[in-house]
Amino acid sequence: MKIAVLVKLVPDSEAQIKLNADKSWIETRDISWVMGPYDEYAIEEALKTAGDKGGEVTVISYGDEQAVDGLRKALAMGVHNAVRVKREGEQDLLGTANALAEALKDNGYDLIFTGFKANDDDCAAIGTMVGTLLDIPVITEVSKLEVGEGNVRAERDIEGGREIIEASMPCVITAQKGLNEPRYASLKGIMMAKKKQIEEVVVTHTESRIEMAGLNYPPERAAGKVVGEGAEAVPELVRLLREEAKVIE
Amino acid sequence: MDYLFDDFQKELIKQANRIGREKVKPLAAEYDREGTFPKKLIKVFAEAGFYTIYIPEEYGGIGRGILDLVLVTEEISRFCGGISLAVAATALGTFPIIIGGNEEQKKKYLPELAAGESIAAFGLTEPAAGSDAGKIQTRAVKKGDKYILNGTKVFITNGGNARINTIIASTDPERGTRGATAFIVEEGMPGFRYGKMEDKMGIRASSTAELIFEDCEVPVANRIGEEGQGFMVAMKTLDKSRPGVAAQALGIAQGAFDLACEYAKTREQFGQSIIKFQAIQFMLADMATQIEASRAMLYATSRMIDNGIDDVAKESSMCKIMASDTAMQVTTDAVQIFGGYGYMRDYPVEKMMRDAKITQIYEGTNQILRMVIARQLIKDITRHT
Ligand SMILES: Cc1cc2nc3c(=O)[nH]c(=O)nc-3n(C[C@H](O)[C@H](O)[C@H](O)COP(=O)(O)OP(=O)(O)OC[C@H]3O[C@@H](n4cnc5c(N)ncnc54)[C@H](O)[C@@H]3O)c2cc1C
Ligand SMILES: Cc1cc2nc3c(=O)[nH]c(=O)nc-3n(C[C@H](O)[C@H](O)[C@H](O)COP(=O)(O)OP(=O)(O)OC[C@H]3O[C@@H](n4cnc5c(N)ncnc54)[C@H](O)[C@@H]3O)c2cc1C
Numbered sequence: 304m305k306i307a308v309l310v311k312l313v314p315d316s317e318a319q320i321k322l323n324a325d326k327s328w329i330e331t332r333d334i335s336w337v338m339g340p341y342d343e344y345a346i347e348e349a350l351k352t353a354g355d356k357g358g359e360v361t362v363i364s365y366g367d368e369q370a371v372d373g374l375r376k377a378l379a380m381g382v383h384n385a386v387r388v389k390r391e392g393e394q395d396l397l398g399t400a401n402a403l404a405e406a407l408k409d410n411g412y413d414l415i416f417t418g419f420k421a422n423d424d425d426c427a428a429i430g431t432m433v434g435t436l437l438d439i440p441v442i443t444e445v446s447k448l449e450v451g452e453g454n455v456r457a458e459r460d461i462e463g464g465r466e467i468i469e470a471s472m473p474c475v476i477t478a479q480k481g482l483n484e485p486r487y488a489s490l491k492g493i494m495m496a497k498k499k500q501i502e503e504v505v506v507t508h509t510e511s512r513i514e515m516a517g518l519n520y521p522p523e524r525a526a527g528k529v530v531g532e533g534a535e536a537v538p539e540l541v542r543l544l545r546e547e548a549k550v551i552e
Numbered sequence: 553m554d555y556l557f558d559d560f561q562k563e564l565i566k567q568a569n570r571i572g573r574e575k576v577k578p579l580a581a582e583y584d585r586e587g588t589f590p591k592k593l594i595k596v597f598a599e600a601g602f603y604t605i606y607i608p609e610e611y612g613g614i615g616r617g618i619l620d621l622v623l624v625t626e627e628i629s630r631f632c633g634g635i636s637l638a639v640a641a642t643a644l645g646t647f648p649i650i651i652g653g654n655e656e657q658k659k660k661y662l663p664e665l666a667a668g669e670s671i672a673a674f675g676l677t678e679p680a681a682g683s684d685a686g687k688i689q690t691r692a693v694k695k696g697d698k699y700i701l702n703g704t705k706v707f708i709t710n711g712g713n714a715r716i717n718t719i720i721a722s723t724d725p726e727r728g729t730r731g732a733t734a735f736i737v738e739e740g741m742p743g744f745r746y747g748k749m750e751d752k753m754g755i756r757a758s759s760t761a762e763l764i765f766e767d768c769e770v771p772v773a774n775r776i777g778e779e780g781q782g783f784m785v786a787m788k789t790l791d792k793s794r795p796g797v798a799a800q801a802l803g804i805a806q807g808a809f810d811l812a813c814e815y816a817k818t819r820e821q822f823g824q825s826i827i828k829f830q831a832i833q834f835m836l837a838d839m840a841t842q843i844e845a846s847r848a849m850l851y852a853t854s855r856m857i858d859n860g861i862d863d864v865a866k867e868s869s870m871c872k873i874m875a876s877d878t879a880m881q882v883t884t885d886a887v888q889i890f891g892g893y894g895y896m897r898d899y900p901v902e903k904m905m906r907d908a909k910i911t912q913i914y915e916g917t918n919q920i921l922r923m924v925i926a927r928q929l930i931k932d933i934t935r936h937t
Binding site for chain 1: 570596599604
């Protein structure tokens with residue numbers, strides 16, 4: 304079985320995010336980059352599937368030189384091959400999906416995994432777009448997966464219940480929390496990953512149809528308000544929670 | 553301070569810290585309370601390859617050195633100084649095979665240890681032979697292709713959970729330390745059983761057990777080196793593993809320091825956070841200074857060992873004394889900074905204070921290690937005059 308995993312490098316969730324001087328992008332200097340948690344679920348599921356069914360896992364990232372760090376992390380976890388699809392300039396989501404789809408097509412992948420979203424821009428779009436561009440089924444936010452002969456059975460949480468979906472392969476699965484518990488890269492894996500070749504692929508780029516107008520910090524949280532002290536303050540607190548904050552009815 | 557780690561070490565520290573944060577920290581209080589042996593976490597450590605660090609590549613390891621092991625031990629100890637022993641004491645139990653074992657023994661035992669399928673223990677101490685380890689009474693008598701062992705080892709870390717036990721016994725009591733011999737005793741060998749499991753002040757997630765040998769049959773093939781080399785193997789083992797105790801102590805100290813800073817920032821008395829008081833600031837400054845001095849000495853000693861310098865008895869003793877005394881001081885001060893809350897089981901620093909104490913006692917009490925240092929000093933002085 305041939306399995307592909309699409310990953311993206313994101314700032315470490317403990318990093319302090321600051322905007323650059325002209326607020327066009329974040330200040331990247333002091334940031335350490337990691338693979339997003341959902342991409343780790345995707346990699347684990349790919350490795351597990353390859354382990355059970357036999358097969359090879361290729362991790363693919365669309366990005367600049369930095370993407371190599373993420374690819375090495377995936378290699379350290381046990382992924383067999385790594386491909387960097389070279390990014391040129393800024394791309395919108397469709398441009399990114401196009402680039403990835405071009406790198407994927409004609410390579411005979413049976414399964415394509417990716418995190419359901421990258422936890423930096425939270426777009427949750429790439430998996431769906433890539434599947435659509437490749438004209439194959441997409442199942443999103445999967446938290447349980449069974450891989451059969453030529454088909455998959457996936458479960459996903461929906462409001463108040465579980466949805467069970469079947470699809471034929473090839474297909475795209477986007478990983479949600481709960482799918483598995485990702486393994487830690489072994490020290491041996493980290494060592495070997497340093498020596499492995501990372502393949503570079505150049506694809507044709509589409510014109511970006513959107514433009515980043517700017518970034519802004521979230522509004523400062525207003526200071527708290529002391530309503531009063533002791534039991535006397537409770538009625539006023541309840542009134543404010545109901546009428547001003549509107550968090551109770 | 554920048555210790556100029558290589559790229560691999562930087563990643564190893566990150567990985568160990570992440571595992572400490574994600575896996576060890578959530579279980580530390582419960583395992584301490586219940587005295588649970590961390591079987592579940594050994595699986596995680598094995599998967600992460602922590603047992604491969606000090607084992608040569610040809611036997612399933614990655615052939616790195618003491619510094620890497622020290623870095624992992626330190627990171628895990630920040631979150632639990634007991635759980636970290638599942639790694640550090642396995643290294644201690646494995647070193648005799650690496651140092652003195654023959655090719656067959658290495659081929660037979662090191663791969664399963666590297667994979668973390670088994671863990672190891674090192675048995676030297678006996679009821680009447682603690683600091684005076686030369687007085688061991690466990691006897692090994694050769695009979696055909698077997699040795700028959702009789703005696704009791706006490707306080708053995710990982711005891712009861714280690715499949716592979718490296719044991720120092722006497723083959724020739726007349727010759728004292730020159731009559732000691734090292735053996736590999738597997739769990740399940742006839743005549744080998746566990747005695748008392750100790751109920752301890754600290755490092756309660758680590759097992760400490762009595763090992764009892766009653767006409768225990770050990771194949772001659774399991775003798776490490778020659779008869780009479782046991783004490784030498786034991787001393788070389790301890791020289792290499794003592795930095796591990798220092799790393800455990802350092803990690804405990806760092807963990808307590810981090811919590812004390814956090815607490816001092818948030819706790820308010822007299823209308824301001826207590827970190828504003830110079831009395832607290834000076835305490836924190838001293839803690840940080842002692843920690844950094846311990847760390848510098850520990851890493852320097854580890855690098856000496858990794859660069860093949862053999863005679864490190866003095867340095868490894870110094871870094872163990874330094875780090876363990878620091879751990880005791882820093883954890884005591886951390887409890888102080890937490891005030892009454894620090895004394896309570898609901899807060900993590902009292903556990904750290906209990907965990908710290910052992911590092912002044914085992915692998916040579918700090919008194920015995922001062923004797924080791926002094927012996928070397930006297931040698932140096934005589935050499936120079
Ligand atoms: C939790 C735990 C885990 C352990 N794990 C292991 C293990 O895995 N393997 C193993 O072999 N052992 C292990 N030990 C044993 C440990 O190494 C010994 O406890 C230690 O060496 C001290 O021996 P002792 O307890 O018999 O104390 P003693 O030797 O009786 O010492 C008592 C006191 O006298 C002092 N003292 C003794 N002789 C002198 C001297 N000549 N000059 C000045 N002061 C002196 C000591 O410093 C100490 O303060 C462990 C112990 C503990 C508590
Ligand atoms: C087991 C136990 C029994 C107790 N029994 C009683 C009892 O019977 N009755 C009772 O009333 N109380 C009792 N206490 C409370 C005890 O007296 C307080 O814990 C103690 O006064 C410290 O207060 P705190 O814990 O709030 O620490 P904090 O006051 O928050 O102090 C935290 C740290 O900040 C330092 N600090 C605070 N202010 C300053 C400053 N201005 N300058 C420099 N350093 C400062 C402190 O020295 C300490 O190191 C008990 C506490 C314990 C743990």
